[in-house]
Amino acid sequence: MKLASFLFCLALCxxxxxxxxxxxxxxxxxxxxxxxxxxxxxxxxxxxxxxxAARAAAQYLADSLARTRGLHLVITEDTATRHAIAFLHERNAPVAQAEGYTLDVTPQAIRIDARDGAGLFYGAVTLWQLSTPDAQQGAVQLPALHISDWPRFAWRGLMLDSARHFQSATEVEQLLDQMAQHKLNVLHWHLTDDQGWRIQIKRYPQLTRIGAWRTPPDAGHDGEPLRYGGFYTQQQIREVVAYAAARHITIVPEIDMPGHAQAAVASYPEVGVTGKRPPVSVDWGVNPYLYNVDDATFRFIDNVLDEVMALFPSHYIHVGGDEAIKDQWKASPAIQAKLHALHLKDEDALQGWFIGRVGRYLTAHGRRLIGWDEILDGGVPPDATVMSWRGTDGAIKAAQLGHDVVMSPAPDLYLDSVQSQLPDEAAGRMPVRDLRNIYDFNPIPAALNASQSAHVLGAQANVWTEHMPSMQHVEHAVFPRLDALSEVVWSPATAHDWNGFLARLPAQFARYAEQQISYADSAFEPDIQLDANAALQSGHATVTLSNQAGYGAIRYTVDGSDPDAHAPLYAQPFAVTLPATIKAATFAADGSVIAATRTRMLDRASLLSRLGVALSNCSGSDFRLRVQPTPDATSMAPVYAINVFDACQSFPQAPLDGVTAIHVDVVRLERNYALAHDAKLVVSRPHRTPFGEFVVHRDRCDGPVLADLPLPDPARSNRRFALDGTLPVQHGEHTLCLIFTAPTDGALYAIGRVSLIAPPVAKSKP
Incomplete structure (x- = not known):
């Protein structure tokens, strides 16, 4: 409290x-x-x-301070350095490593030394961070110090998927700004996929005239656009590339092949296997369309790559290579004839030949091929770099074979994974990858020896956007988990300090707020827990508060008011009498809010209900997604939990004493998931009415049926609807198995909330 008061006093001054x-x-x-x-x-x-180079770094610092601190500093080329910030670009600067720098702060002056422009720039970034310990404006006292700094890895990356959902060029530049502030230096830009082709290729205008647009499922209804898409003109790409280069970020473009090619085939059917024109896909997942392997298709690919290379000066060109299911190749007599003429053993080897041919073309033009780890399956060019996403096995194999590798494993560094299982978490995949998961990631697999480890260029996090329709979704998924990754790939392994990292985040959150970045506070969000069934029985609840990171001061109220710095500090479980409204927020040591207020109502109705996202999968399948009501919905809520393989959810320990009815809020969702060979795993159940039923079983999913409620005709009902039914008298606590028996060739259904209905308990007369 004394420290907070002291800082507050200084702020007033x-x-x-x-x-x-x-x-x-x-x-x-x-x-x-x-x-x-x-x-x-x-x-x-x-x-x-x-x-x-010094002027560019100085200008970046001056612009950053003007924008975030309100300080407008003049840049000069004189030699007087008293009360000045001096940038020195010297061949013999103290830190020899590329991108390294020294930063010295004395009471008289500040000095940044580096041997290259990147080092000067990162020195400026560090100085800007020192100058923004809060969201205040005006003068700031910088502690005297000496910093010698350099990166742990050369590849410090983030992959942005602009194919599934499109971001404007301005939004991409905003993301580049944040990458620079985190000392990241590679944006892997996923520009083509089944669901969209986002880069203008002047020789092939149909790629953006047709391939950049899709007709959403249920187009024009419930907020779904009639057409979805967009693309970047070549001029826009040049501007984004220049914007990135000014921040010492290289953009590595990805043009996916031989699979994930449906948007290209929709534009030019002759480069596909069948010659038929499919639509641009609206389905997430693994679609079947591959490129052909004839000379005409390779001319198309070479011509596309010529324009890509003219736009992107990066040494690496990413060619994808992932999830290319070979059904079309296997079914094509022409491709089978090609396979045999090349004396290849199978379609995986044919993909290896395909990738090898593209790799040779890139090498001939002074570039280097990089691809997902599937490129190892059929053989790979000797100079190819492998990006390992199917866990770390691909990286280990590639490094042992002498290939450079970039660590990008799923789910470890997949930022489309949800950050928590709390009720208000955004859309995304399971399992949870929280802030600590990212911070504890080790880019060097233990299976590699020292010489093999030298092939690990670094790591990157991936932002796949199937479930991120807006930039707000992207920012929520990326920040602050990108802070954790930045420390993994920049700082020495010996500097790994989880508690120290957490203590540095409040200042970062203030920067995010100042720059209007929609970061997630999931790691610090108060989780309000109690035994609902015990509270129903007694009319009293013992409330426990916690958060994922175990950091910060949680303050709470029980009267419905929002907690502030004077609200009670949570130290141990506390008792309340029902009904009550618990509100809680998390505060940093300096009194700033690091997790906004969360609310939980405690009354009979709320304790007898469960949100759909709080239910669990029935046994047999652990696949789980949090999705929005339509594929392209841009709002952050509501969010629904689904299992595309089995429409069965479990309500454990349901309190059935006195319960006479059930009310279910239901949403009908699009079944826009391409499951490829996994489609056989989808569970289909018999149904007695045309559109299926919502069935409630007791104890087991083949147990007694407590309710069997028909689903309405999709053509004549709203996307969101309610089901109500009576329940037979039951006693005690039982698991409820909740099943939708809708036909699996139609819509998916999800539960918004399931509520057990019990008549009010009559009060005895005095």
């Missing part, structure tokens, strides 16, 4: 003392000294005459 605890990622070496430097509007930025 217009000067805040910045602590090194505001730095993410943590520098390789940091040593505090005595004294402080006052950064204010009179501070100048000094650069060597005619040094373009």
């Amino acid at each position: 217009g000067i805040v003392h910045a602590a090194p605890a505001s730095l993410i990622p943590m520098p390789a070496q940091l040593h505090l000294a005595n004294g402080a430097f006052k950064l204010d509007s009179d501070t100048r930025i000094v650069i060597p005459p005619g040094d373009a």
